Amino acid sequence: MKISVSVDVSNLKQAETFYIEALGCEKLRDQGGMSVISAGNCDIYLQEKKAGTKPIPLEAVKRDYGRHWTPVHLDFLAENVDEIVEKILQLGGQHEGGESGDWGSIAYCADPFGNGFCVINE
Numbered sequence: 584m585k586i587s588v589s590v591d592v593s594n595l596k597q598a599e600t601f602y603i604e605a606l607g608c609e610k611l612r613d614q615g616g617m618s619v620i621s622a623g624n625c626d627i628y629l630q631e632k633k634a635g636t637k638p639i640p641l642e643a644v645k646r647d648y649g650r651h652w653t654p655v656h657l658d659f660l661a662e663n664v665d666e667i668v669e670k671i672l673q674l675g676g677q678h679e680g681g682e683s684g685d686w687g688s689i690a691y692c693a694d695p696f697g698n699g700f701c702v703i704n705e
Contacts, residue, residue, distance in 0.1 A: 585626075586625065587625065587626040587627070587628060588625060588626070588627045588628065588657060589627075589628045589630055590627055590628070590629055590630065590657075590694075590696075590698055591630050591632045591638070591646060591696070591698075592629055592630065592631060592632070592648075592694075592696045592698075593631070593632070593633065593634055593648050593696055594631070594695075594696075595616070595617070595618060595629060595630075595631035597675070597695060598618070598629045598631075598694070598695075598696065599618050599620070599629060600674065601671075601674045601675065601676060601694055601695055602620055602622075602627065602629065602694070603620065604670060604674055605667065605670040605671045605673075605674045605676060606622065606659050606667065606670075606671075606702075607622075607659075607661075607667075608620040608621060608622045608627065609621045611626065614628075616630065616631045617629055617630040617631065622657075622659065623660075627657075632646055633646070634646055634647060634648050635647075647697070648696045648697045649697050650677070650693055650697045650699075651697050651698075651699075652699055653699070656698075656699050656700050656701065657698075657700040657701075658700065658701045658702075658703055659700060659701070659702050659703070660703055660704070660705045661702050661703070661704065661705060662704070662705055664681070664687075664688050664689070664690050664702050664703070664704055667690070667702045668690050668692065668702065671692050671702075674695070675695035676692055676693060676694050676695055677692060677693040678690055678691070678692055679691040679692060679693065679699075686704075687703065687704030687705075688703070688704050689701050689702070689703045689704075690702040690703075
């Protein structure tokens, strides 16, 4: 079994640029209203969805691309966290703090669409 991740975004081209240039992902293919990119051993489906639309038919919840938090998020492993954070900021993402210790360092971040993720030393 393989796991893939879906990330809703309001602007597909901007999302592609962000994930490829800031986080080092590789574009695999276009697939309708989405792009499939790869982060090492994980495929990420960037899906363009308008703000205010329903993610599932039975709920009153609507898509909102302001900063939001969920306990499920992506972690990107990198050799140089500071270098990646610099790229994230240049491409419209957010750096929301971090921590470091004997184990390495972590940066808490968000993409331009409010989706949180971490960058962690390998």
